[in-house]
Structures are given as C-alpha cells and as structure tokens.
Amino acid sequence: MIKGGKVFFVGAGPGAKDLITLRGKELLEQADMIIYAGSLVNPQLLEYAREDILVFDSSTMSLNEVVEKYEYAKEYDLMVVRLHTGDQSVYGAVKEQMEALDELGVPHESCPGVSACFGAAASLDLEYTLPGISQSLIITRIAGKTAVPEKESIESFAAHNASMAIYLSAGRIEELKERLIQGGYKADTPAALVYKATWEDEKKFVCTLEEIDRIAKENDITKTAIILVGDAINPKSYEKSKLYDESFSTEFRRGKK
Numbered sequence: 001m002i003k004g005g006k007v008f009f010v011g012a013g014p015g016a017k018d019l020i021t022l023r024g025k026e027l028l029e030q031a032d033m034i035i036y037a038g039s040l041v042n043p044q045l046l047e048y049a050r051e052d053i054l055v056f057d058s059s060t061m062s063l064n065e066v067v068e069k070y071e072y073a074k075e076y077d078l079m080v081v082r083l084h085t086g087d088q089s090v091y092g093a094v095k096e097q098m099e100a101l102d103e104l105g106v107p108h109e110s111c112p113g114v115s116a117c118f119g120a121a122a123s124l125d126l127e128y129t130l131p132g133i134s135q136s137l138i139i140t141r142i143a144g145k146t147a148v149p150e151k152e153s154i155e156s157f158a159a160h161n162a163s164m165a166i167y168l169s170a171g172r173i174e175e176l177k178e179r180l181i182q183g184g185y186k187a188d189t190p191a192a193l194v195y196k197a198t199w200e201d202e203k204k205f206v207c208t209l210e211e212i213d214r215i216a217k218e219n220d221i222t223k224t225a226i227i228l229v230g231d232a233i234n235p236k237s238y239e240k241s242k243l244y245d246e247s248f249s250t251e252f253r254r255g256k257k
Helices: 022-030 043-048 063-075 095-104 116-124 154-158 170-183 209-218
Strands: 006-011 033-036 054-057 079-084 108-111 137-141 163-167 190-195 203-208 225-229
Touching: 006 022, 006 095, 022 043, 022 079, 022 108, 033 043, 033 063, 063 079, 063 095, 116 163, 116 190, 116 203, 116 225, 137 154, 154 163, 154 170, 170 190, 170 209, 170 225, 190 209, 203 209, 209 225
Parallel strands: 006 079, 006 108, 033 054, 033 079, 137 163
Antiparallel strands: 163 225, 190 203, 190 225
C-alpha cells in the first residue's frame, strides 16, 4: 500500500476503460484523491477508485486551483492521482505541475499511458513504420492558443512525407489540409480521421488528404479527434520486415540460404 503525501501523474490511455496500464489501475484503487481531466478522460475509469475519496474535475480549474488541492493533500497526507488523458507526456501540461510540487516539497512520480495515436492505430490495424514507406512517426499539432515554433511548422514536417499523427487540430482541419499539401504531401495521400479513439462512440474514417475536411464536416467532428497522414495509413505495397525474413540472420537465428 502506497503511503500518502505523494502525487502520481497517471496516463488514462486513449479512452477505453481497460486500456489504462495495470499500474495505473492499481494507483486509482489506492488513491485518496483523484484530479482528472474532465471530458477527455473516460469517467468509467473512476469506477476503479474507492467510494470514499475526493474527486475533482480539472476542466473547470486553473493551475493555481489544482496546486491548492496538492497543498491540501500534503497537509492531510493524502495520496493523489492526477489522471491525464492518453499519456501525460504528450500535450499534458504536467511539467508546470511538477515544478509546483517541487516547490511544495511534495514527491511525485509518473505512470505512462497509451496515447491517442496508438489507440487510433489499433482501431485501424495500422503500422506507422512500414519498411520502404516510412520509418518515422511525427507527432505534432497546428498552432492554436499554444504557439508552435516556426521550425516545427506543419509545412516543414510535411516535407518529409513520413507518417504523421496530428493532435488538437480537428477544429481547423481545412487549413491543416491546405498546409499539409503545400508542405509536400500529395492530395491523394492516405489519411484517417479518428474521433474518440477506443471509446464506445468512436468514429473512424480512412480517406485521402483531399477528402478529410469534407468528411469531418459531414460528421460534425471538430474536436476530440486525431488526424493521421501518410502512405502507411493505407499502403498500396510495402517491403516485408527483415526481422522475420528467413534469409536474414539475427543474434538469435541463423539465416537460411
């Protein structure tokens, strides 16, 4: 049993209740207080917690208000789970919370989660890193209230024609499409739009980049969706992996001529 006076940042996973890690589930079961990321986290995950604990929805809270809960937990020696969507290291705004905890002298620890791009890949049976097509996955977003460095522009990433997972951008998908094409993707590049990946009300569409804004509009998708782009999304052909090629020798297997 974990003692109080500590904060655990836990990745809730992409949506489905059973896609949280085993460690994350166990932490929820032991928590004295849970602060969770509102509508972005499946509320069914709270069913793992005890009935007698403190639960707060951070969607209505400022950073200072969250820190006030940490201060309360420190005073009363409570174990806190800060439940973030997906994996908290991707667009989770956790660094500022960790620094505040350091100032308070409150120990903290992270438990990773499954990010939305991997939940979407599972829903679509994708492999982002197909040999002969792409060996890189770019995770990015279009600039919004949070700025994006100029050297990380959508156009500069599009020039690589690698697999790309684009977060927090469904509300500006027409602009995104135009900038991806300007940057170097062809209009007929395979793309996918996945709304609430792995949730019970998930919607998923495989299309071309040219079609993606129309599909979003027709299905009224403006948020809580991830956009995937690249030839690996719907490959016409690809090279098979050398890892399982019978002629290829590895540390554990001698290749056959």
